[in-house]
Amino acid sequence: MGGVGKTTFAQLVYSDSRVRQHFNLEVWFCISEEFVVSKVQKSIIEAVTSSPCNTEDPTQVEGRLKENLKGKKFLIVLDDVWTEDPAHQESLSKLLQYGVQGSKILIPTRNNTVGRAMHAIATHRAEQLSDDDCCNVLLPKDSNLEKDRIVLLWMGEGFLQPSKFETMEEVGHRYFLDLVARSLLQQSSYNKALFGMHDLIHDLAKSVAGQFSFTLEQGDTTNEIVKMTRHFSCSCASLCTFRNFEEALSKVKQLRTFLALDSSPWYSEILRKNIKQNVLPMQRCLRVLSIPYNQDITYLPNSIGKLKHIRYLDLSFTRIKRLPNSTCKLINLQTLKLSGCYALVALPKHMWKLASLRHLDIAGTGIKKMPEQLGSLKCLNTLTKFVAGKGNGSSIWELGKLKNLRGTLHISKLQNVVPPKDALNEGLMDKDLEKLALDWDGTTSRPESERIVLKSLRPQTSLKSLTIESYGGGIFLDWVGHHSFSNIASMHLDECRNVCSLPPFGQLCSLKELSIAGLNGVVTVGREFCGNSSIGSSLIQPFGGLKVLRFQQMSGWEEWLSCRSAKNEGGAFPDLKELYIKDFRRLTGGLPIYIPSLAKLEIDSCPKLVASLLRSQLGAVSEYAKIVLEELPTGRRKLEVQRVNEVASLEGIMDSNSPLQELQIVMRFTHVPSLGWSTFGTKIHMHR
Structure with a gap:
């Protein structure tokens, strides 16, 4: 049959370096329907010698062909061979007599007779796609x-x-x-x-799949579910165009796939009803069931436990409250997706029986306690959330047993971990995580205990994102901000109220986004924040790759010192695009000296802040909260200043060629300030 990939497969074989290393000569020739022996022979000679073969004498042509192939181990691909003439096929097979042992001729053809006539030692049939x-x-x-x-x-x-x-x-x-x-x-x-x-x-795929696959698309009234249908997918909106959907679905007895690719409040009830009446009780061969975003699904019937073959179950963003205990009978289940099921408060007690489970996504659920013996799921690769418990069966020790975890992991209620009994000896070093979130509830006061727990949770240095919330240890352990974590691109610290100093985040060379909020114990952000500018034999520019920096609600913060020192003449933050400083009543100074790439600056509820940059950069806000806006940095397009007392002057911040597109000032003002420039094409918002 044509079009199943015979030539493509031959090209892959011909081009593969592992194949070519076995031959010292490779030739590809397309024969076509008109087969002329001398023409084929001459073409092979020309391909080998890279020069024209001018003789027309058949004897001379054959002699030259033999001469050029003799002593060589060759691979010749003859594509599109149609001829069934025995003499023609004999001339092709004769080529092998000229080369050394191990020479091969590969013929992609749809004609079985060609292979038999050539006395093929191996025939590989290219089947149609199943x-x-x-x-x-x-x-x-x-x-x-x-x-x-x-x-x-x-x-x-x-x-x-x-x-x-x-x-x-x-x-x-x-x-x-x-x-x-x-x-x-x-x-x-x-x-x-x-x-x-x-x-x-x-x-094309739909045509080849035929009646075995049924895809219901909006506005399509031509398709029909038949008894032999194995794979069904739809959008909820498409159900309104399908007449007798329930009756048609009830006729299918060996469905393997049911995919609802979206949801709709108008049609989700139809889907929910059919799932419970015609899918779960009747489709015992089902392997994939995906019904996310359906707000009408609040529970599953016990009949879910009869789907012995199911491997993929997606109930994400439904309003399901609990899974039936019969779910634990799904011994072949590999993927269980429950993310966004905010009403889900618990998992079935015997989850440990799901021995084949590889991916469990419970991010965004209301689960307050993990089922016992979760560490028995030795195949588990993905566990997006783990709630540390006090009991032996749900303690963080169970997490330590899951050696194959990777991807994203959020560990909450770490206040329940009591070291050294519960602490992980190996930390998270044996888990290939990309995103890690560590969360205490902030209600306990055990600094030493929390420091031990944080130390025991050190991840691999390949980590890309780290979030630490409500940690009460007073200081961060040395692994937080250590330069060996060179892949970290995102860092978030939130509500760590007892912490007094910031880690050396400036030495994280891949850091793109840094957010720090609620660290009330921090009084000064100093040079330690920038880290060691000289690590090993290389010189590191502090925060060299940082794009976005956010500070928010640190009630004790008074001063921000420059990263500059005698050894550091270059400025930090060379690529910073966005800087947000919000809710700092005591902060008096000052912003980093030079931020050449800054495109957006937001200062909100900082009455004492003195923003000081080099000349030709943003001007200063006086200690009386009177703002003076001077020249903007090249390329800045948006400026927002909130809750200052008075704008004294806007003169000089731009001319008619300035790139500024939007200026927003939220303040108490007694008069509208003189703008002092042409405002054509610039959006201006002023609010009392």
């Missing part, structure tokens, strides 16, 4: 999904098998990148994290 394989990327037109979700869906369908060197997820990611490279999947133009299919590829 219905399942066609469905693994089949989505409604214009639908886009995240890469990880696509891979987990493939895993749920059983398309991915682990190898000695790769997990199922790693195999899936490799397949995914291959599909993107072949343009079978393409990146969304409006969100780089999403991927979908081109309309033409979608139509």
Whole structure:
């Protein structure tokens, strides 16, 4: 059959470096339907010698061909061979007599007779794509999904098998990148994290899948669910165009996939009813059930436990309150997605029985306690949230047993951890985490205990994002802000009220976003904040990659000292784009001396702040909260100043060529200040 990828596969073999290293001569030739022996021979000679073969004498041509192939171990690919003439095929097979042992001729053809006539030692039949394989990327037109979700869906369908060197997820990611490279999947133009299919590829896959796959699209009234349908997907809005949906779905007995790709308040009731009446009780072969964002789903019936083959269950952002205990009978379940289920307060007691579970997403749920013996889930790769408990069965020790965790992890209620009994000996060093959040409740006063807990939770240095909330240890441990965490791009400290000094975040070379709020014990932000500018043999510019810096509600903060020192002549924050300083009643000075890339500055509720930059930068706010705006930095487009007493002058901050597009001043003013420049094309907001 044409179009199944015979030539493409041959090209991959021909181009593979592992194949080519076994040969000292490789030739590719397309024969076409008109087969002329001498023409084929001459073309091979010309490909080998890179020069024209001018003779027309068949004997001379054959002699030259033999001469050029003799003694060589060659690979010859003859594409598009149609001829069934025995003499022609004999002339092709004769080529092998000229080369040394190990020479190969590869012939991609749709004609079985060609292979037999050539006495092929191995025939590899290129089968058509199976219905399942066609469905693994089949989505409604214009639908886009995240890469990880696509891979987990493939895993749920059983398309991915682990190898000695790769997990199922790693195999899936490799397949995914291959599909993107072949343009079978393409990146969304409006969100780089999403991927979908081109309309033409979608139509082709849909055609090949035939009746085994049914995709209900809005406005489509031509499709029909039939008894042999194995894979069903829809948008909720499309249900309104489908007549007798309930009756049609009840006829399908071997459904493997049910995907609801979105939700709608007008049609979610139809979906909820069918899930409970026609899917859960009847579809015993189901492997994938995805019904996120359906606000009408508040519970699941016990019949969910009869879906013995289910591997992927997505109930994200539903209003489900509890999962039935029968959920723990799903011994093949690999992925359970419950993120955003804010009404969910507990997981089933016997979750430890889900021995195949690899991904458990409970971020954004109301779960207050983990089920006991969660550490028994040895296959678990993803656990987005862990609530530390006081009992033995739900203590943080259970988290320590999960050696394969990776991705995102939020550990809350760390005040329940009592060292040294509960502390993790190995910390989180054995877990390949990218995002980590550590959360105390801020109600206890055990600084030494909390320092020990924080020390025991040190992650791998490959971490990319760290959040610490309501930590009461007084000081951060040396691993927080250590230069070895060179991959950290995002850092958040919140409500750590007893902390008196900031870690040396300036030496984190990949840091892009830094947010610090509620650290009431900090009085001075000094040079220690910038870190060691000389680490090893390299000189580091403090906060060299930082784009966004936020300070908020630190009641004790009085002074911000420059990062400059005798050893540090260059300024910090060379690439800072946004700076936010909010709610600092005592802060009197001063901003960093030079921020060349600053595009947005917000100062809110800071009556004593003295903002001082170099000349030709933003001017000063006096100690009487009178603001003087002078020249803006090159490229600044928006300026916002809030809750100052009076604007004395706006003269000189821009001329007609200034890039400023928006100026917002929120203050008490007794008169409208003279603008002093042409305001054409500039938005100005003033509020009392």
